[in-house]
Amino acid sequence: MASTSSPTLYKFVVYAPDKKDPETLQHRQSLLKAHLAANADLINSGVFKVGGVLLSDDSVGSPDAKQTMAGSLIILEAENIEAVRDFITKDPFYTSGKWDTEKLAIHPFHWVIGQQ
Numbered sequence: 001m002a003s004t005s006s007p008t009l010y011k012f013v014v015y016a017p018d019k020k021d022p023e024t025l026q027h028r029q030s031l032l033k034a035h036l037a038a039n040a041d042l043i044n045s046g047v048f049k050v051g052g053v054l055l056s057d058d059s060v061g062s063p064d065a066k067q068t069m070a071g072s073l074i075i076l077e078a079e080n081i082e083a084v085r086d087f088i089t090k091d092p093f094y095t096s097g098k099w100d101t102e103k104l105a106i107h108p109f110h111w112v113i114g115q116q
Helices: 024-038 040-044 081-089
Strands: 010-017 048-055 069-078 105-109
Touching: 010 048, 010 081, 024 040, 024 069, 040 048, 069 081, 081 105
Parallel strands: none
Antiparallel strands: 010 069, 010 105, 048 069
16 A cells, blocks of 8 residues: 655745846836735745845835835745746746846755744
8 A cells, every 4th residue: 555645845945136126116016916926826835934025235224214125035845946946937026037037046944943
């Protein structure tokens, strides 16, 4: 009797900086619905563990600092790095050219603290 076991999942971190764009806020807002829709199954199933917007360095430090978007950070689970690349290269931020694909980085990640 063969047993069906779930595949081993590994955690990965994706660092996806935006291309320099004076219209970053408008560009990101125009893509947000498509970005969330494209990843809805991954978000709802728990594949995406953490995701959010990277802010520019000058977005913090003073009470009147303007938060400026600078990219995305995602922590997710997948069987291998190729599966992560597949998710990422289909994302509207990637396909639209919003993310700087030359600086985008995907790394295996060992989560030590902060898990729920």
